[in-house]
Amino acid sequence: MLQFVVRRLLLAIPTMVAASVLVFLMLHLVPGDPAIIFFGDQPVTPERLELVRRQMGLHRPLVVQYVDFVRGIPRGDLGRSIHNRTPVLEELRLRVGSSAALALAAFVVAVGLGLSLGLISALWRGKWADAGAMLIALGGVSMPIFWLASMLIFVFSLKLGWFPATGFGGWDRLVLPAVALGFISSATLARLVRSSVLEVLLQPFVTTARSKGLREAIVIRRHVLKNAFIAVITVMGLQFGTLLSGAVITETVFARPGVGKLLVDAISNKDFPVVQGAVLFIALVYIIINLLVDLSYAYLDPRIRFE
Amino acid sequence: MDRMRRREFLKRAGIGVGALAASQALPRVFLPGAYAQATGTLTYGMAGGFDTLDVTATTFTRVGRIALHIIDPLVWSTGSGQYSPGLATSWTVSPDATVYTFKMRDDVKFHDGTPLTAEAVKVTFDRIVDPATRAQTAFSFIGPYDRSEVVDKYTVRVRFKSPNASFLNGASSPYLGIISPTAVQKYGQDFGRVVFVGTGPFMLQSYRTDAEVRLIRNPNYTWGAPSFNHQGRAYLQSIVYRIVPEESTRLATLETGETLFIEDVPVTDYQRLKSSRDKVLLEIRQAGSGWSLMMNQGRAPTDDLAVRRAVMHAIDKEGLVRTVWNSVYKAACSPLTPNMLGFDATTCTKVPYNPDQARRLLDEAGWRVGPDGIRVKGSERLRLEFYLQTTPQKNIEMASFIQANAKQVGIDVNLNVIARAGYLDAVRQGRHNFQFWWDTGTDPGQMLRILFHSRNAGGGTNRNNYRNPEMDRLIEQIDATADPTRRKEIIARAQQKAIDDAVMVYLADPPSLYAHDRSVSGVWVDWGGNYPYFFNTRVQR
Numbered sequence: 091m092l093q094f095v096v097r098r099l100l101l102a103i104p105t106m107v108a109a110s111v112l113v114f115l116m117l118h119l120v121p122g123d124p125a126i127i128f129f130g131d132q133p134v135t136p137e138r139l140e141l142v143r144r145q146m147g148l149h150r151p152l153v154v155q156y157v158d159f160v161r162g163i164p165r166g167d168l169g170r171s172i173h174n175r176t177p178v179l180e181e182l183r184l185r186v187g188s189s190a191a192l193a194l195a196a197f198v199v200a201v202g203l204g205l206s207l208g209l210i211s212a213l214w215r216g217k218w219a220d221a222g223a224m225l226i227a228l229g230g231v232s233m234p235i236f237w238l239a240s241m242l243i244f245v246f247s248l249k250l251g252w253f254p255a256t257g258f259g260g261w262d263r264l265v266l267p268a269v270a271l272g273f274i275s276s277a278t279l280a281r282l283v284r285s286s287v288l289e290v291l292l293q294p295f296v297t298t299a300r301s302k303g304l305r306e307a308i309v310i311r312r313h314v315l316k317n318a319f320i321a322v323i324t325v326m327g328l329q330f331g332t333l334l335s336g337a338v339i340t341e342t343v344f345a346r347p348g349v350g351k352l353l354v355d356a357i358s359n360k361d362f363p364v365v366q367g368a369v370l371f372i373a374l375v376y377i378i379i380n381l382l383v384d385l386s387y388a389y390l391d392p393r394i395r396f397e
Numbered sequence: 398m399d400r401m402r403r404r405e406f407l408k409r410a411g412i413g414v415g416a417l418a419a420s421q422a423l424p425r426v427f428l429p430g431a432y433a434q435a436t437g438t439l440t441y442g443m444a445g446g447f448d449t450l451d452v453t454a455t456t457f458t459r460v461g462r463i464a465l466h467i468i469d470p471l472v473w474s475t476g477s478g479q480y481s482p483g484l485a486t487s488w489t490v491s492p493d494a495t496v497y498t499f500k501m502r503d504d505v506k507f508h509d510g511t512p513l514t515a516e517a518v519k520v521t522f523d524r525i526v527d528p529a530t531r532a533q534t535a536f537s538f539i540g541p542y543d544r545s546e547v548v549d550k551y552t553v554r555v556r557f558k559s560p561n562a563s564f565l566n567g568a569s570s571p572y573l574g575i576i577s578p579t580a581v582q583k584y585g586q587d588f589g590r591v592v593f594v595g596t597g598p599f600m601l602q603s604y605r606t607d608a609e610v611r612l613i614r615n616p617n618y619t620w621g622a623p624s625f626n627h628q629g630r631a632y633l634q635s636i637v638y639r640i641v642p643e644e645s646t647r648l649a650t651l652e653t654g655e656t657l658f659i660e661d662v663p664v665t666d667y668q669r670l671k672s673s674r675d676k677v678l679l680e681i682r683q684a685g686s687g688w689s690l691m692m693n694q695g696r697a698p699t700d701d702l703a704v705r706r707a708v709m710h711a712i713d714k715e716g717l718v719r720t721v722w723n724s725v726y727k728a729a730c731s732p733l734t735p736n737m738l739g740f741d742a743t744t745c746t747k748v749p750y751n752p753d754q755a756r757r758l759l760d761e762a763g764w765r766v767g768p769d770g771i772r773v774k775g776s777e778r779l780r781l782e783f784y785l786q787t788t789p790q791k792n793i794e795m796a797s798f799i800q801a802n803a804k805q806v807g808i809d810v811n812l813n814v815i816a817r818a819g820y821l822d823a824v825r826q827g828r829h830n831f832q833f834w835w836d837t838g839t840d841p842g843q844m845l846r847i848l849f850h851s852r853n854a855g856g857g858t859n860r861n862n863y864r865n866p867e868m869d870r871l872i873e874q875i876d877a878t879a880d881p882t883r884r885k886e887i888i889a890r891a892q893q894k895a896i897d898d899a900v901m902v903y904l905a906d907p908p909s910l911y912a913h914d915r916s917v918s919g920v921w922v923d924w925g926g927n928y929p930y931f932f933n934t935r936v937q938r
Contacts, residue, residue, distance in 0.1 A: 176606075345643070
């Protein structure tokens with residue numbers, strides 16, 4: 091087990107290198123000079139433009155720029171933003187807390203709602219409960235998050251005054267963004283839970299369990315859910331990564347700082363060090379989540395062993 | 398037994414969590430005003446983030462809005478071309494506008510305790526031109542700066558390499574606000590990122606990137622500018638600038654009381670707020686250059702004067718402001734907004750909307766209507782490339798309106814809506830025929846230089862790529878003329894010339910729209926509409 095974890099963590103290194111190289115190359119292939127973006131619509135002489143380009147270190151060969159970036163990583167130095175010269179690590183540190191709080195809260199909503207809807211719909215297949223649960227899930231899949239977020243603000247903040255419309259810090263400021271983000275993610279999960287549970291329900295071992303005279307609740311909990319969860323938990327893990335790094339619209343509507351927004355802004359400014367740092371962080375999050383997901387398989391299915 | 402206990406535990410836990418949630422939520426249900434502000438704190442809903450709080454280095458007007466409370470300018474601008482004392486009690490300008498001498502107040506201290514002297518002015522201005530600072534807005538405001546000389550402890554002389562009649566305008570902007578030389582030296586690269594020290598009525602308390610800036614009252618402030626009739630400390634205890642980028646959310650925060658003041662009110666909510674009983678809409682005509690269309694003379698077919706003139710006549714500005722801007726914006730006449738020094742009102746009648754005239758001009762220039770209604774000349778089709786950014790959405794609406802207008806006279810306009818990086822690349826390289834422009838500023842010389850001076854062509858801000866020695870001369874004369882009457886005449890001539898040469902199409906002049914709760918009073922906004930200032934502001938409970 092320990093060996094498995096160590097091996098997986100070591101394998102993470104080439105994955106992260108590959109991710110950062112890819113992002114680095116793609117950023118340089120896309121048109122747009124960071125120095126020109128820096129000046130935007132401000133008047134600037136060609137000499138001054140060149141000076142800033144040099145200050146940003148863009149005159150150096152690409153390989154040198156990349157190697158410099160990689161060299162700093164062991165020291166915890168991800169470089170400085172070429173736009174505002176803030177250390178990248180600090181840029182990330184300032185936003186990770188807010189993003190993580192939102193991702194966790196949204197994850198709780200997504201999992202709670204997704205599992206409940208999926209189970210209800212699978213166990214009462216073909217009944218009105220199934221139709222109702224899947225209708226809600228369909229709503230979640232097809233509803234633009236921008237609209238849902240605005241509606242939540244309108245109803246719960248503007249009309250009822252229950253929650254503040256924006257900001258961070260304090261659980262009350264987390265409720266609306268977490269519900270918006272979580273509801274959208276729960277839809278996929280609900281549909282997946284439904285199909286997985288239905289598939290397991292048809293397996294011979296479920297029939298065996300029932301024929302042994304076990305109560306239906308135990309059959310569902312011990313035999314059906316545990317087996318159905320193998321597929322579900324993989325998606326749940328990936329969804330957590332997306333909630334942490336891809337909540338740009340939710341962050342914008344509810345005025346919360348976040349890693350997703352940082353990355354999008356950095357890409358549009360072609361702020362290479364920030365993009366690289368953020369991508370590295372996100373890659374690390376996904377690697378850890380995948381590792382946890384893999385480890386959870388052994389718990390859910392004792393036949394799986396990490397050799 | 399085990400099962401029973403677990404169930405009981407879950408039941409109790411459920412009751413506990415429910416009770417906790419209810420205890421937290423109930424006050425919100427019964428006291429919807431619970432999120433309103435404590436007296437003395439003004440919470441401001443800001444439309445976006447920014448690069449740095451260092452007002453010397455920033456490129457964001459928003460930073461100027463915050464920084465104006467932390468610094469004090471040398472002079473205050475009280476109207477177009479009118480100035481009153483700030484940190485400087487008096488000043489003299491040499492006849493050729495190359496030397497300015499400021500006499501400073503002797504009773505001012507920075508937030509870190511450093512006394513304000515002439516040396517601080519020199520350090521601030523030298524830092525603006527230091528390439529390591531990478532100053533942008535401040536760099537253009539300081540113009541052809543040469544050096545500052547400390548004449549005595551409270552007198553500073555600022556010298557320019559060439560005449561700079563607009564320097565007082567620059568000195569009245571927050572970007573040239575005087576900063577603490579001690580703090581600059583102590584914090585180096587961290588100045589503006591974690592600390593920012595000036596002499597203003599408020600001090601920086603905390604800054605959380607992309608989230609909020611908190612200012613608290615400077616308890617020692619006794620040097621309020623005479624024009625504010627208020628010599629003591631500010632009335633507010635604190636100001637909190639919260640970044641709320643989404644406009645409908647920003648408006649919602651004003652309605653719920655989470656903010657008491659917001660900027661960039663959407664035009665769609667203009668009427669509602671104007672007739673609101675508990676909110677106040679502030680509408681100030683913006684100074685600078687309104688929304689306009691740059692036409693690239695470095696690329697066919699907008700290198701053809703007839704095509705540019707035809708475009709000027711083909712666009713229905715009144716229809717555009719009505720359709721896109723709900724008539725909150727006004728149809729523009731000239732490269733300068735009507736409140737700018739030297740604005741020439743005769744420009745409003747010079748190029749009327751007249752599609753027939755546009756067609757005539759194109760016919761005369763040999764552009765014949767082709768089989769699909771689009772004009773051709775030889776093998777060349779009258780197709781114009783319009784580059785614009787993905788935001789704001791209103792840009793796309795304006796562009797579509799212009800596209801429809803152009804089609805009516807046989808011009809095919811192709812919209813290229815692309816992200817900022819690609820857009821800047823295209824327009825700096827001159828791959829466009831059309832691009833939008835909009836700028837705020839209170840100095841007409843600076844505005845005209847940005848738009849029309851040949852030194853800004855070929856990749857700079859003059860993306861008309863208009864090169865005309867006579868226009869260059871006029872702009873330089875504006876900068877060298879300190880006499881306001883003479884200056885006005887030259888500014889008017891430059892506007893006339895820009896219209897005669899069909900350089901740009903002037904579309905819509907915007908107002909600056911702010912809104913605040915009725916409990917807020919005493920808000921001052923500069924005449925250019927850019928900087929709401931809360932030194933005299935109070936919040937009634």
